[in-house]
Amino acid sequence: MSITADAPTATPRRRFQDVVRAYIALTKPRIIEQLLVTTIPAMLLAQRGIPSPWLVLATLVGGTLAAGSAGALNCVVDADIDAVMKRTSARPLVKHEVPVRNALVFGVVLGVVSCGFLWLTTNWVAAVLCVGAILFYVLVYTMLLKRRTSQNIVWGGIAGCMPVVIGWAAVTGDVGWPAFVLFGVIFFWTPPHSWALAMKFRDDYAKAGVPMLPAVATPRQVSFRIVLYSWAMVLCGLLLVPATSWIYALSAVVLGAVFLTAVHKLHNVYRRGGETNPMKVFHLSNTYLCAVFVMVAVDSAIGLPVTSLF
Known part of the structure; x- marks a missing residue:
């Protein structure tokens, strides 16, 4: 009796966890790790010491949401080539773990929230730079350069450089x-x-x-x-x-x-x-x-x- 009663609750819980895991995978967590590693030192250098822990936390949260937004939108645009490449064939959109429309909305919402959060908790300069980084990664690198030129990663990499500038601006209000x-x-x-x-x-x-x-x-x-x-x-x-x-x-x-x-x-x-x-x-x-x-x-x-x- 106990086994039969427990079974219906176990399956939904596992499904919910799988959905959460899929949405997290859309944000490309490994790339986010690298962005955070570069943001904190930039903030320390700008402060020439230890900045306010709250400011560091706010900047990291905003930066994480921004990077997640760019990653999710990149997955939407590149879903067709991700399905062809072995290295990316396990991504959520390829495996139909997340509907494309949901992934698009998820990416846009993350971007809006990240920029608004940075504006409220740090300053407008960091928030504007955040918007620029997301747009550059999605529109310039993913949609314009990636499939057209062998120099795609050279100029597209500019988006990955932005966290240090955003971190500096969060501390000083300028660059x-x-x-x-x-x-x-x-x-x-x-x-x-x-x-x-x-x-x-x-x-x-x-x-x-x-x-x-x-x-x-x-x-x-x-x-x-x-x-x-x-x-x-x-x-x-x-x-x-x-x-x-x-x-x-x-x-x-x-x-x-x-x-x-x-x-x-x-x-x-x-x-x-x-x-x-x-x-x-x-x-x-x-x-x-x-x-x-x-x-x-x-x-x-x-x-x-x-x-x-x-």
């Missing part, structure tokens, strides 16, 4: 030059990171008709561009030294040297016509970005600007 340097670091980081992943899934992109660079260029050409963007990323990061201390300066040099060594090894293998695993660079790029921004946060909390030492 200072260090925020643009952090923006540049992520801008130049995005192509090596994305192309290394795309090299593994180049057949997927080719099948879906998405001209991601590894799908339309040779591994040697791709790895050479990865080297160029990696050097630009490391050098851009060094521009932040005047606003930081020896803690960040030393870390940026060491971390940059490690990453540059890895991408040069990748290129040398392909230059000689060999084969290697590009995912090593992909994973290292995640470690590099996380470590650099962690050191920005540490430096901002305890370090003294290099200029103050002279």
